[in-house]
Every structure is written in C-alpha cells, then in structure tokens.
Amino acid sequence: MWKSVAYxxxxxxxxxxxxxxxxxxLAVGYIFLKVQYxxxxxxxxxYWYVLLFMKVKYFSILKFVPLIIGFAVSVTQYxxxxxxxxxxxxxxxxxxxxxxxxxxxxxxTACLLASSTLLTLIFYVLSTIYFPVDIIIPALISITPWxxxxxxxYYLVAxxxxxxxxxYRLFYLVFASAIFPIFLESSIAGGFAPVNMSxxxxxIGLSISLLFSGYxxxxxxx
Amino acid sequence: MGNNAIECxxxxxxxxxxxxxxxxxxxxxxxxxxxxxGKNGTGKTTTINILNxxxxxxxGECLIYGENSQxxxxxxxxxxxxxxxxxxxxxxxxxxxxxxxxxxxxxxxxKEPYWELMSKLKVGKNQKISTMSCGQRSQVAxxxxxAQDPDLLILDDFSAGLDPGYRRLFIxxxxxxxxxxxxxxxxxxxxxxDMERLIDDVLIMDYNRVLAQRNVxxxxxxxxxxxxEVEAPAINLSNxxxxxxxxxxxxxxxxxxxxxxxxxxxxxKKKGIAHTNFKKIExxxxxxxxxxxxxx
Numbered sequence: 001m002w003k004s005v006a007y008x009x010x011x012x013x014x015x016x017x018x019x020x021x022x023x024x025x026l027a028v029g030y031i032f033l034k035v036q037y038x039x040x041x042x043x044x045x046x047y048w049y050v051l052l053f054m055k056v057k058y059f060s061i062l063k064f065v066p067l068i069i070g071f072a073v074s075v076t077q078y079x080x081x082x083x084x085x086x087x088x089x090x091x092x093x094x095x096x097x098x099x100x101x102x103x104x105x106x107x108x109t110a111c112l113l114a115s116s117t118l119l120t121l122i123f124y125v126l127s128t129i130y131f132p133v134d135i136i137i138p139a140l141i142s143i144t145p146w147x148x149x150x151x152x153x154y155y156l157v158a159x160x161x162x163x164x165x166x167x168y169r170l171f172y173l174v175f176a177s178a179i180f181p182i183f184l185e186s187s188i189a190g191g192f193a194p195v196n197m198s199x200x201x202x203x204i205g206l207s208i209s210l211l212f213s214g215y216x217x218x219x220x221x222x
Numbered sequence: 223m224g225n226n227a228i229e230c231x232x233x234x235x236x237x238x239x240x241x242x243x244x245x246x247x248x249x250x251x252x253x254x255x256x257x258x259x260g261k262n263g264t265g266k267t268t269t270i271n272i273l274n275x276x277x278x279x280x281x282g283e284c285l286i287y288g289e290n291s292q293x294x295x296x297x298x299x300x301x302x303x304x305x306x307x308x309x310x311x312x313x314x315x316x317x318x319x320x321x322x323x324x325x326x327x328x329x330x331x332x333k334e335p336y337w338e339l340m341s342k343l344k345v346g347k348n349q350k351i352s353t354m355s356c357g358q359r360s361q362v363a364x365x366x367x368x369a370q371d372p373d374l375l376i377l378d379d380f381s382a383g384l385d386p387g388y389r390r391l392f393i394x395x396x397x398x399x400x401x402x403x404x405x406x407x408x409x410x411x412x413x414x415x416d417m418e419r420l421i422d423d424v425l426i427m428d429y430n431r432v433l434a435q436r437n438v439x440x441x442x443x444x445x446x447x448x449x450x451e452v453e454a455p456a457i458n459l460s461n462x463x464x465x466x467x468x469x470x471x472x473x474x475x476x477x478x479x480x481x482x483x484x485x486x487x488x489x490x491k492k493k494g495i496a497h498t499n500f501k502k503i504e505x506x507x508x509x510x511x512x513x514x515x516x517x518x
Contacts, residue, residue, distance in 0.1 A: 004326030012314060084310045088276060093327050094300035220277030 001095060002103060009077055009107040016076040020069040021115040027065045028119055031058065032126045039130065051135050059123070062143055063184065066150025069115050074157035077108050078210075082161055087217060101162075101214045105207060108154055116147045144196045148203050149183035155206040156180065162213035164222045227252045227287060227374045227406040228273065234281035235268055242268050243430055245282070250423070252373075255400055255407040257417040257438070259511055260427035266410040267307065270378045273408070274304055286374065300328055303372035307379040309363040313352035317345060317362060321369070328370050336365035339395070357388035364392055368399060375400070377409040381416050389413065393420050414508040424507070426514055433466075433514050438507065445510050448477045448486050450500040457495060464489070467513055476503075478513035 035058055038047050050056045081087040090104075091097045123143070127136045156176040163169045183199060185192075192199075228250035235242045242265040250256045260266050271277035273284050275291050284291040289298050312320055317340050325331045339361050345354060351362060360380070367375060375396075381389050397420050400407050411417055417424070417438075424441055426434040434441055445466070451473050459477060460468040464485065467478040475497075477486060483502055490497055505513065 001326055004323050007319075007326075008312065008315075008323050011319060080312070080314055083313075084308065085306070086310055086312060088274065088304075088306055089310065089312065091276070092274060092299060092302070092304045094296040095327070096296060218276060220271065 005100060005103045006107050009104055012080055013073050013076045013108070013111065016072040017069070017111055017115070020072040021118065024065045024069055024115060024119045025122060027061055028122045028126065031061055031123070032130070034058070035130050048135075051131070055138065057139070057142060059139055059143065062119075062123070063146050065119065066112075066116060066147045067153050067184075070112055070150035070152070070154035071157060073108055073111055074154040075161070077104065078158045078161040087162065087214075091214075091218060097214060097218060098211055101210055102208075105155070105158065105210055108158070109151065109207065112150055112154055116150060120147070141192055141196065145183045145185075145192050145199050148196075148199050149180070151203045152180060152183055152206055155203070155209055159206070159209040159213055162210050162217065164213070164217045168216070168221075225252050226250060226285075228284065228408055230269075230272075230282065230284040232282035233269075233272065233279050233284065235265070235272070235277070235279045241430055243427070243432075246432060248284075248425060248435070250406060250408050252406050253404045254422045255397070255409070255420055256423045256425060257421035258408065258410045258425045258427065259414055259417065260410075261429075261515055264427040264429055266427065267378060270376060270408075270410065273376055274302075300330075300370075301373040303367035303370050303375040305363055305367060305375070305377040305380055308382055309356065309360040309380075311351055311359065311363055311366070314350060316348050316350050317343075318347070320351065320362065320366065324366055324370065330371040331369055332371055333369050335368035335399075339365035339368070356383035357385060360384055360388055360392055364395060368395075371403075372405070374406045374408070377407065377411075379410050379412055381411045381413040389416055396420065414511050415506060418507040426511060428515050442505070442507065442510060444480050445505070445514065446479055446481075446483070447503040447505050447509065447513055448479070448483065448500065449503050450475050450477075450490075450497040453496045462489075467516055469516075476513075478510075 038058075051058060081090060090100060093100060095103075120140070120143070124136065124140065127139060131139075156172075160169050160172045160176065163172060179202070182202075226249045228248060230246060230248040233246040233248070234244045246265075246269075248256075248269070258266050258269060268277060272279050273286065273291050275294055278292060286294060287298050287301060289295060294302075312323070315323065321333060321336055325333065343354075343358050343361055345358060351359060354362070360383075377396075380392060380396075384392065393416055396407070399405065407420075409417075409420070421438050423436065424434060424438040425432065434445075452475055453473070455470070455473040457470075457475070458468070459465050459475075462468075464479050464481045465477055466480065467476075469476040469478075479486060487500065490500075503509075
C-alpha cells in the first residue's frame with residue numbers, strides 16, 4: 001500500500017523534482033565557481049576578512065533554491081489530484097483518508113529531505129576546500145531557514161491547492177504570505193542561530209495543514 | 223429477502239436554503255442493479271457523493287453494508303468500486319502504471335479482465351490516459367473496477383461522453399459481470415435508453431421527491447401512456463388523482479397513469495368527455511421517464 005502510494009506520487013513529481021534538484025546542484029556549483037574566481041582574482045586576505053568579520057554571505061544565491069524545489073514538488077504532486085476532483089479516487093482507496101494524505105505528505109517530505117541533504121552535503125564538501133570551520137558553521141546556520149522554507153512552501157502550497165473553495169484558498173494565501181517571509185529574513189552569516197529551532201517547529205506544525213483541506217473536501221465544501 | 227447493500231434512511235440535504243430532497247429512503251438489495259434516474263438538479267450526483275462520503279447530508283444517513291457512508295472502514299471501501307462521472311482516472315499514468323498502482327490496494331485484484339478489455343483498445347504501451355479518447359478511458363475505468371472485483375459498484379453517469387458502441391460494450395460487460403458474479407450496482411445515467419438493458423430496479427427522482435422506486439419490469443408493465451383526441455380542447459385532467467402526468471397540444475391528449483385502459487375509458491365515459499382515436503402507446507423506459515417527470 002505504501003509502495004503503491006509512493007509509486008503514484010513519484011510518477012507525478014519525478015521530472016520536476018529531478019530537474020529542480022539538478023538546478024539546485026548547479027546553483028551550489030556556481031557559488032564555488034564564484035568563490036574560486038574571487039580567490040584567484042581578488043586578494044585572498046581581504047576576501048577572508050570580508051567573510052569572517054563582516055559576515056558577508058558568499059552563498060546568497062542559495063536563498064531561493066529550496067523554495068523553488070519545494071514549490072515545484074508541491075504543485076506537481078497535489079495539483080493533479082484536484083483536476084476533475086481526482087482526489088475522490090484517492091479518498092476512495094481502501095485506506096483511511098487522513099492516513100493516505102499523510103503518506104503523500106511524507107513522500108514529498110522525504111523527497112525534499114533527499115534534495116536538501118544532497119545540496120547541503122555538496123555545499124559542505126566544497127566549502128571545506130576553501131574555508132575553515134569558522135566560516136562553514138555560520139554558513140550552515142544561515143542556509144537552515146532557507147532549507148526549511150522549502151518544506152514550509154511545500155506544506156503551504158499543498159494546504160492551498162487541496163482546499164476545495166477559492167474563497168478559502170485566497171484566505172490561506174494571505175495566511176501563507178504573512179508567515180512565509182520569516183524564513184527569508186535578511187541577516188548576517190550565522191545570524192539565524194537563535195530562531196532555527198522555532199522555525200523547525202513551525203514547519204512541523206504546517207506539515208499537517210493539508211489534513212484540514214482534505215477534511216473540508218470530504219464534508220462537501222465545494 | 224436478501225440483505226441491503228445500500229440503505230439510505232430519511233436522507234435530507236440542502237445547498238444553502240435550496241432543498242435537494244427531504245426524508246429520502248433508498249434500499250438496494252444485494253445482487254440487484256438499481257438505476258437512479260432524474261432530471262438535472264434532482265440530486266443524483268448529490269446522492270452519489272453522500273454514498274461515497276464526499277458530502278455530509280444535513281440529516282439522515284446512508285449505510286453501505288451496515289456502515290455509515292461518512293465513516294467507511296478500509297475493508298468496506300475495498301468492497302466498493304467507484305466510477306466517477308466522465309470516467310475520471312489518474313490521467314498522468316499509462317495503462318500499465320495504473321494497473322500496477324491499483325493492484326497494490328486490493329487483495330482480490332484480478333488483472334485478467336482488465337487486460338482482456340485493454341487488448342480491445344488500440345492504445346500504445348506507454349500512451350498516457352490523458353491522451354486517450356473518452357471511450358478508451360471508459361474501458362480503462364471499467365477494466366480497473368472489474369479487476370478490483372468489488373461487491374458493490376457505484377457508477378456516476380457511466381454513459382457520459384460515450385458513443386453508442388462504447389455504451390453498448392460498457393453495458394454488456396457490466397451486466398454480464400454483475401449477473402454472473404452476483405454483484406450489486408447503483409448507477410445513474412443521463413441516457414435512459416441504456417438503463418433499460420442494464421437495471422433490475424428503478425428509482426425515479428423529481429425535484430424534492432421520489433416518483434417511483436420499484437422493479438423496472440413491473441414499472442414498465444404498470445405505467446401506461448394513452449393517447450386520444452378531444453372535441454373540447456379546454457379539458458384539463460392534470461389534477462385527477464389517477465393521472466401521473468397530462469400533456470396536451472391543441473386537442474391531442476396524452477395521459478400517463480398506473481390505471482388500466484378500461485379504467486381510463488370508463489372515466490372518460492363517466493365524465494362525458496367526447497374523444498376519438500383512443501389508443502395505448504407502447505413506451506420504452508425513456509418515454510416512461512419523460513411521461514412520469516414531464517418534459518419541463
């Protein structure tokens with residue numbers, strides 16, 4: 001049963017997921033091409049000074065990458081369920097309706113986790129070539145809310161897409177617009193350390209929001 | 223008397239202030255095929271949605287195999303095959319992928335009838351369902367239901383978008399399957415002439431009420447149409463108790479009734495209504511449906 005659900009979800013998202021993850025890998029690659037360039041053509045001492053003491057982020061381009069991946073996965077996974085109300089087919093499967101939504105959500109989460117882990121690993125490994133731990137750790141702290149934003153947008157888009165009524169979708173959109181910018185606040189490298197845990201808790205809370213949209217659909221709010 | 227596969231008691235539903243129906247009672251015996259007929263807006267799809275748990279009625283309940291349709295257990299859902307209006311399926315899959323997907327959910331999955339139907343379709347191995355014709359999609363949806371081997375089939379307007387050949391293929395497969403394996407079917411269709419070949423029992427709904435719920439052959443035997451021409455066109459029999467429906471164009475009268483020819487002739491004689499060309503008109507199910515519900 002789990003395998004069958006995962007199979008269906010994979011068929012929906014595979015190309016967009018693979019392409020957006022490749023885009024993410026290319027973005028990380030671009031960061032280090034730029035770093036290599038700066039090392040070669042600028043004064044390395046000055047470059048390190050800027051990174052260490054002025055807390056400038058050499059990886060800013062990563063900011064919107066998880067968001068793009070999360071958005072792509074969510075739209076490609078949940079939008080096909082709403083076309084011709086195909087979600088009826090999903091809810092009719094011999095499995096509890098909330099459970100199947102949670103399995104779908106967990107599948108998407110696992111995919112995002114895989115792409116986030118891959119991007120973080122590549123980022124970390126390439127960072128160790130050029131930088132000491134004193135620069136890498138703040139960098140990892142800084143990209144954490146961006147990675148979390150990918151999960152947050154994934155859950156919020158699912159919440160909005162599965163909602164059966166446009167009026168409520170707009171209301172949810174306003175709600176999402178109010179909380180989402182928190183993940184993308186500008187800060188110096190490592191500046192997000194105190195709030196990362198809170199953001200993670202918020203993301204976990206958002207993860208089950210699609211159950212509410214599913215419940216409203218089943219009660220006939222159309 | 224067999225058990226009921228479906229039992230709806232005192233079903234009441236409104237959309238806002240607009241009543242769809244009040245205190246509707248439906249019983250579908252196990253092993254029977256019931257056709258729900260009604261004009262647009264009489265609540266056919268509403269009933270299907272309530273049965274599948276996609277709509278909460280304002281009052282009353284539907285029981286499927288004794289379980290409230292709003293809270294069906296996975297085991298009971300596995301016993302129900304559901305065809306959505308328009309033969310909707312996961313259109314991003316091809317016929318192999320969709321068979322593989324569904325087979326993981328049903329213990330009684332039997333892929334043979336599915337592939338037997340697919341072999342009749344001229345579709346490519348990797349052709350997505352989204353690129354198939356409506357007729358081909360109907361065969362995919364039907365094949366999946368047959369492979370699921372459910373005890374109860376709920377079919378929402380199965381004939382929508384199908385040409386006559388595919389409609390006939392769909393009905394013949396379905397009736398043979400249901401009768402051989404003693405399956406129960408609850409179905410709606412806009413094309414009523416199709417139903418005649420398929421159903422055992424008929425439920426005819428009008429706005430806010432049920433007009434008939436009985437065996438279709440008994441209904442066709444008992445419900446009659448009489449035609450005659452009158453000398454005084456001002457006549458109006460629509461309020462007579464025995465008249466189910468009364469249609470008049472100039473001096474040409476059509477009466478729909480459950481009463482006999484003898485009764486109607488006797489009535490006309492008793493009331494002194496002069497008439498000519500009195501005859502009983504043979505009706506198909508569609509004629510009887512229109513006769514009972516009216517043309518408007």
